[in-house]
Amino acid sequence: MASNLRLPPNFHVIERGWLSANQIYIWSESFLDVIDSGFCTHQAQTVELLNLQMKTLTDVSPRFLINTHLHSDHCGGNAFLIDGFGFKLLVPFAEFDAVQDWDEAQLGFTELGQPCPVFSAFGSYHPDTVLTLGNLDWEIYQAPGHEHEAQLLFNPEYKILISGDALWEKGFGALFPNDQGFSNFEGALSTLELIAELQPEIVVPGHGSIFGNVSNAISFAQERLSYLRDNPERNLIHIANVLFKFKILEWQSCQNDVALSWFQNTLMLQRIAKLLNVSIQELYQQSMNSLIKANAMRVNGGQLFNA
Ligand SMILES: [Zn+2]
Secondary structure, eight states: OOTTOOOOTTEEEEOOOTTSOOEEEEEOSSEEEEEOOOOGGGHHHHHHHHHHHHHTOSSOEEEEEEOSSOOHHHHTTHHHHHHHHOOEEEEEGGGHHHHHTTOHHHHOTTTTTOOOOOOOOSEEEOTTOEEEETTEEEEEEEOTTTSTTOEEEEETTTTEEEEETSOBTTBOSOOOOOTTSOOOHHHHHHHHHHHHHHOOSEEEESSSOOBSOHHHHHHHHHHHHHHHHHOHHHHHHHHHHHHHHHHHHHHSEEEHHHHHHHHHHOHHHHHHHHHHTOOHHHHHHHHHHHHHHTTSEEEETTEEEEO
């Protein structure tokens, strides 16, 4: 983390490795609020880290758990934190009904072939409103692109932006095609423009370190976005690789035929194969080859390993 970044004293970022998204703890003299909860297979660590934080805070009780968006690496620990600590969950307003009905098709965990334990929300939070967390005001903005319903939190006093997967130091989260085959490049671009207008001095991304050189990050993301927009096939291949890498990170190792069968049963990968006009087996082979070439996976005797 760049040491010259001025953060509030009651604000702490836990930078997680893949697969879990980063967690943010913000507290007042009475309450601790947490942003995002990580991936379900890492929940023991999520709890351990939270317990460590709680030990440093006296007379402070858990209050809100807030999700920037509902991807399995951001909300996989929700059920555990709600049951274990009594957090009240706030989700982006446009996802509230889907959560309460646990509408798998709408929530998209199955579509991406990722697990997420069922949870229910206490309420939702809305764009164009202000949430007070840790005695700081956080303006809420909608951030379409990576995830249509995602929301950003921005504190004007410290100029801190909590960006989820809308902006990382080097890029942003995958731009998944919807069931019409359409990736929301326009939405992603408008989100980057919105961020530029807010002029944050510090960004806390969903993945990777907190960073300060925000205009550089925005330029990098804009270039990446126009590259993907001009090469939609590259975008689709990239998504297949990202999903495969995510799965091998989750499993660490698996039989070749188990991975192939996961490919065949994952709706997003079926969609991508169709859009690229290749069979699912071809997409699987292509994707495996690129991960091996990138040293992100290795194969030994019919067994795949994370690398
Ligand atoms: Zn995401």
